Amino acid sequence: MSARYAIVAATFYRDLADRLIAGAQAAFAEAEGPLAADGPADVFEVPGAFELPLAAKYLAETGRYDGVACVGAVIRGETDHYDYVCGEAARGIQDVQLSTGVPAAFGVLTVDSMDQALARSGGDKRDSGRHAADAVLALQRIRRSLAGA
Template identity: 40%
Template sequence: MATAFKNLSDFSSTEIPSASGLKFGIVVSEWNSKVTGALLEGAISILKKYGAAETDIAVHSVPGTFELSTAAQLLLESADFDAIICLGCVVQGETRHFDFICDAVSHGITNVALKYNKPVIFGVLTTDNMQQAIERSGGKHGNKGDEAAVTAIKMADLAKKLKK
C-alpha cells in the first residue's frame, strides 16, 4: 500500500524470482484509461524486466473494473496461465456505487483465485480522488501495476515450487 513512507514500486528490500517460462494473463479496465494504461505499462515492464517473454504475456481489456473477475475466470478457462493480473481504478464519487464495485471486485477476484487454485492478483486502485490514482499509477507513490506484477511473479513461483 502506498503511503508517505512506502512507494508501490520500491522492491529494493525483496528478492524477486525469475519470470522466465511463466505465462501471465493481464485484464485491464478501460474505465479511467489514463490511470489503467499506466498500470498496464508498469505491469508489463516489470514482467519483462524479470524475464517474462512478450509471447508469455496476454493482455485483454474489459469495459470496467467490475468485469475484471469474469475476465480473469475466462482467461483461466481458456489457457494455462501461471497467474492473472487484474488492473483497474475506482474513484470515490458522490454515491455508494464505489463501495459496491470495490466490494464485488475484491470478492470476485478472490473467488476466482480459489476456484481455479491459481494466483489472481488484485491490482485495483480504490482512491478518494483522481489525484490519488495518478500518484499511484506512476506518480510520486510509484505504480500499483509494478506491485501487481511483482506479486504475480512471486505467487506463480511459489505455486510452481509447491507443486514439485
C-alpha cells in the same frame, strides 16, 4: 518453458489503465527475460472494475496462463456505487484465484481522487500495476517450489 501471464485492465479511466498496464508489463518482462515482440503478458480489456473477475476467470480457466494481474481504478463519487464496485471486484478476483488455483492479483486503485490515482499508477514505488504483477509472480514462485520445479 517460460510462464505466460495475462493482464486484465478496466479501461473506464483509460490513462490510468495504460499506466497500470505498463507497470505490470515491466514487472513481467523483468521476471521473464527479454521483451517479446508482443510483450511479456497478453492484455485484455473490460469496461470497468466490476467486469474484471469474470474476465480473469475466463483466462484462468483456459489453462494458458500462469497468472492474471487485474488492474483498473475506481474513484469515489457522491454515491454508494464506489463501495459496491470495489467490494465486488475484490471479492470476485479473490474467488477466481481460490476456485481455479491460478494467481489473480488485485491491482485496482480504490481512491478518493484522481490525484491519488495518479500517484499510485506508475513511475515510483506506488505502482499498483507493478505490484499486481509482483504478487502474481510471488504466488507462481510458491506454486513452482511446491511442485518441485
